[in-house]
Amino acid sequence: MSSHNKEAVTFEFKPDDFIMADNRRIGIDRVYPAQSYWKDVISSFLKNKGAAAGFIAIVFVIFMAIAGPYMNGYTYNEQIIANQNLAPRVPILEKLGIMDGSETMNTSTGKVTVNRYVDPQKTTGLENTYYWFGTDVLGRDIFTRTFMGTRISLYIALVAVLVDMCFGMSYGLISGYFGGAVDNAMQRFAEILNGIPTLVIVTLLMLVLKPGLATITLALAITGWIGMNRVARAQVLKLKEQEFILASRTLGAGDFYLIFKEILPNIFGQLIIMSMFSIPNAIFTEAFLAFIGLGVPAPLASLGSLISDAFKSFTTHPYMIISPVIVLAVIMLSFNMLADGLRDAFDPKMKEM
Amino acid sequence: MNKDKVLSIRDLSISFQTSAGEVNAIRGVNLDLYQGETLAIVGESGSGKSVTVKAIMGILSGNGKVKSGTIDFTSRKSGEEMKEELLSFSKKEMRRRINGRRIAMVFQDPMTSLNPTMPIGSQIMEGMRYHYKTNKKEAYEKAVKLLDLVGITEPEKRMKSYPHQLSGGMRQRVVIAIALSCDPEILICDEPTTALDVTIQAKILELIKDIQKKTGISVIYITHDLGVVAKVADYVAVMYAGKVVEKGLSEEIFYDPRHPYTWGLLSAMPDLDTHDEVLYTIPGSPFNLLNKTEGDAFAERNRFALNIDYRLEPPMFQVTETHYAATWLLHENAPAVSMPEALKDRIKRMGEEVNSLGGE
Amino acid sequence: MEENRKPLLEVKDLKQHFKLGRKFSIKAVDGVSFRIYPGETYGLVGESGSGKSTIGRSVIRLYQPTSGEVWFQGTKISGKLSPQDTKHLRTNMQMIFQDPMACLNPRKKILDIVAQGLDIHHMYTTTEERAEKVYRILDMVGLSREHANRYPHQFSGGQRQRIGIARALIMEPELIIADEAISALDVSIQAQVVNLMKELQKQTKTAILFIAHDLSMVKYISDRIGVLHLGHLVETGTTEEIFLRPIHPYTRSLLSAIPKPDPVSERSRTAFTYDLKGMGIDYLSGTEHHVEGEHYVLGTDDEVKRWLTDDFLQQ
Incomplete structure (x- = not known):
């Protein structure tokens, strides 16, 4: 066992080395360095590139939804019949040969490239007119309409989160916390509601109420919370037997104190993430309803109704459908990526040692 | 061997x-x-x-x-x-x-x-x-x-x-x-x-x-x-803080422990004959590996720490052919320090018990 | 030990059954009676x-006892409770939990965790008074006031357990139920926490119901001990009585299994096996027999006689 004999290594000793140390420091409790929970979450969130990209995209879309409709002189419902079906034309890009207002059309004689803004043969009166995303069949500016539609989608997103948070969460918390017969009744009710297809509910609502944003909101409110209720309930079931909850009970804490002050702060992160995941779903439901004609009434536009309208002239003027589809896709994708990143940040599954 | x-x-x-x-x-x-x-x-x-x-x-x-x-x-x-x-x-x-x-x-x-x-x-x-x-x-x-x-x-x-x-x-x-x-x-x-x-x-x-x-x-x-x-x-x-601080035959560790940490571990465990008012403890909390320390990692919980413990990590000192301990207390210049009384008593008691068993 | 002391807690024939489906139920506690006197430590x-x-949780009313009575300071605390009785129970009886990782709310500061009882029962007038009370208790358990503004994850297991003790102590309870309060801790830390509990008990004269499976720690901290097996209290008595003269074979097997830090005697020793069916013991047919002093054992007349006279289990 000679390999243990490391005394061969020479140490330099100081004169006071072998005096008992003044152990004033002994027994002083050290705590771990203050690594705040939120700092941890933020740092791991930033490391996730997809989530950060999603976040930036959402901020950008929100900004465009607020400012977009005022960026050029057009309004969303102003119809200029003379300017119908114009292709996109953007000031600087047109010099590069893209988005210069020309479009390729299929006619009976073959493919023809037309530019209705600028015509060498005659004056069109549109030489100084720019529709960034083009115009629709009624001569309305698609750019303005797209971002008006985005507003509707974001409004739906907000409604989805609010319904989830206010109703779904409380429902699940109460159901899970009290358990037993209360839980049983509440969950069966939710299941019955969940059993009815959303489309049926919406159609029935349309019969009773006027088609419009309020009706869609109501339709989402009726069924949108069920998923969140389940998640919240499952989380409560997991937490309510934890010792710190028991400790609060032995101290005499009331039910609502326990639910909202002890349990809720511990699951709030997960619930936010869940509601993030429900946003794309709600937006898509609205778009779907609009597409099949149950959406907001004209001249209001939502992304879904824009896509629906543009779909009719999709073969002749494909540019009309592109911008609402891209915006819709970006919104849904970025909410999903954001939610995904948040989930990883809040809930680091990887054990570090 | x-x-x-x-x-x-x-x-x-x-x-x-x-x-x-x-x-x-x-x-x-x-x-x-x-x-x-x-x-x-x-x-x-x-x-x-x-x-x-x-x-x-x-x-x-x-x-x-x-x-x-x-x-x-x-x-x-x-x-x-x-x-x-x-x-x-x-x-x-x-x-x-x-x-x-x-x-x-x-x-x-x-x-x-x-x-x-x-x-x-x-x-x-x-x-x-x-x-x-x-x-x-x-x-x-x-x-x-x-x-x-x-x-x-x-x-x-x-x-x-x-x-x-x-x-x-x-x-x-x-x-x-x-x-x-x-x-x-x-x-x-x-x-x-x-x-x-x-x-x-x-x-x-x-x-x-x-x-x-x-x-x-x-x-x-x-x-x-x-x-x-x-x-x-x-x-x-x-082991303590990622190092072996003492090793040896089972008898050597239990009857003749040399490292203050081993002393602490042994005496912190009351046996059925412990009647002391206060149990002997190792002060402080287990070592947190995130803390970087100079010298011996155990020093700050050690009642028998020497000045050198705060400066240099002790090497393994050989006690017997099989018994090693990493503490400066075993260095030839170190002051004579012996294990806590409670532990000494217990080891003595165990020795008597073993002898009486052998005598039967 | 005076004979006519008034018990702080009296548990009479406590039963706690848990229903599993329609037909089956688990009899977790099946007729247990014991008393705890003011200022003493009773080890279970x-x-x-x-x-x-389960007994600990039934007594503090985390569960609804199936039958039996629990009296605390002369008030019956089993069955339906009036709001006053609830408040009395919740302020005068406290619990310390097993898992230092799970017993503190990870989203709350230590200050708020410790002050929780004060908050619930409105036991202060100003925030300064609240903070002052918390600082005093933290000091008692060996933590400093700087610790009050930190979160649980910044503390080690032993420190967290001390915070749990502080949370219970701030209510100045008459009885603390320590449910396996040290079993999840490292050996060197167990001793710290036990020392702290003993020290605090000396200062505050609080009675402790110490629930554990580690006999050597129970022996060290308890004045009296109750040995439980399958929901029955098979033997109870003062610590000396139980350890010097164990009667019930189950108690003897438990004592024989305690490991000792002594290699020579450990190696030669084999634990004595307790076989409930093989020995033909039926707890339900047994009654409580008085042995001496406060020493009681559960068994039929024949069994107890045999255990008392016979030394057949000793070797």
Whole structure:
């Protein structure tokens, strides 16, 4: 066992080395360095590139939804019949040969490239007119309409989160916390509601109420919370037997104190993430309803109704459908990526040692 | 000292990359395991005892990195000696050649280490079928034999039982049977009895000792329970903050401990004859590996710290041929310091008890 | 030990059954009676599944006892409770939990965790008074006031357990139920916490119901001990009575299994096996027999006679 004999290594000793140390420091409790929970979450969130990209995209879309409709002189419902079906034309890009207002059309004689803004043969009166995303069949500016539609989608997103948070969460918390017969009744009710297809509910609502944003909101409110209720309930079931909850009970804490002050702060992160995941779903439901004609009434536009309208002239003027589809896709994708990143940040599954 | 070494760990250092920075979980560990003997690694949480055996099994988590050192494994299974360096193997090679087959492991919680959807018989046979391609009939017969060996009555009937139909002690016996199914040369037990009740705990320990006698297997125990160590170990290594601070024969550690940390561990555990008003304790909290310290990691919890402890890390001092301790108190210039009174009394008491037993 | 002391807590024939489906129920606690006197420590030992934790939780009313009576300071605290009785129970009886990782709300500061009882029962007038009370208690358990503004994850296991003790102590309870309060801690830390509990008990004269499976710690801290097996209290008495003269074979097997830090005697020793069916013992047919002083044992007349006269279990 000679390999243990490391005394061969020479140490330099100081004169006071072998005096008992003044152990004033002994027994002083050290705590771990203050690594705040939120700092941890933020740092791991930033490391996730997809989530950060999603976040930036959402901020950008929100900004465009607020400012977009005022960026050029057009309004969303102003119809200029003379300017119908114009292709996109953007000031600087047109010099590069893209988005210069020309479009390729299929006619009976073959493919023809037309530019209705600028015509060498005659004056069109549109030489100084720019529709960034083009115009629709009624001569309305698609750019303005797209971002008006985005507003509707974001409004739906907000409604989805609010319904989830206010109703779904409380429902699940109460159901899970009290358990037993209360839980049983509440969950069966939710299941019955969940059993009815959303489309049926919406159609029935349309019969009773006027088609419009309020009706869609109501339709989402009726069924949108069920998923969140389940998640919240499952989380409560997991937490309510934890010792710190028991400790609060032995101290005499009331039910609502326990639910909202002890349990809720511990699951709030997960619930936010869940509601993030429900946003794309709600937006898509609205778009779907609009597409099949149950959406907001004209001249209001939502992304879904824009896509629906543009779909009719999709073969002749494909540019009309592109911008609402891209915006819709970006919104849904970025909410999903954001939610995904948040989930990883809040809930680091990887054990570090 | 001409016993055969089975496992020899030299200068092993392992670090983990965590979000809070690099953590040096193991810092230069040297350990030896001899054929047919039992080594117990004792330490608190964060002492690095689990990381050490995970390194032997090649199951370190992804962010772990072996910074230096070797683990030499000598196999004498088929009559001839074969030397292998475990750290040079890939995870896949470890799984194919070592894990289960040469070195098997028993984990703390028998419920989570058994597959709840599979009868225990198939679980015992699985390893043999994978490693040795044993045919079904032979494997079945051997599984029955193993169940009998670990003390399960009516083994044939039990082969078809599912884990939930067994009690905690029985489950741990099955886990041991699984570990033994491929005739490993080393059995690693990671806190094998902490999840069990005291009465069953003693039975399981006796079982492992019994098996060791019958099969000549070498065993490594990881535990924080000194009672368990006293019962089973030939050699003891006490770990603190990723280092072995004292190692030696079981008798040497229990009757003649030299490191202040070992003193603390031994005296913090009251036995049935402790009547002191206040238990002797080690002050402070277990070492947090994220804290970087200069000098001896134990210094700030050490009632017997010298000035040098805050400056230089002590080397291993040799006490006897087998007994080593890493404390500056053993240096020739150190003041004479002896162990706490309570511990001294207890060791004296134990000595008398042993003598009286011998006299009977 | 005076004979006519008034018990602080009296548990009479407590039963706690848990329903599993329509037909089956688990009898976690099946007729247990014991008393705790002011200022003493009563140790409740048994293996997992013996019902020791259930008793603690039934007494503090985390569960609704199936039958039996619990009296605390002369008030009946089993069955329906009036709001005053609830408040009395919740302020005068406290609990310390097993898992230092799970017993503190990870989203709350230590200050708020410790002050929780004060908040619920409105036991202060100003925030300064609240903070002052918390600082005083933290000081008693060996933590400093700087710790009050930190979160649980910044503390080690032993420190967290001390915070749990502080949370219970701030209510100045008459009885603390320590449910396996040290079993999840490292050996060196266990001793710290036990020392702290003993010290605090000296200062505050609080009675402790100490629930554990580690006999050597129970022996060290307890004045009297109850041994539980399968929901029955098989033997109870003062610590000396139980350890010097164990009667019930189960108690003897428990005592024989305690590991000692002594390799020579450990290696030669084999634990004595307790076999309930093999010995033909039926707890339900047994009655409580008085042995001496405060020492009682559960068994039929024949059994107790045999255990008392016979030394068949000693070797």
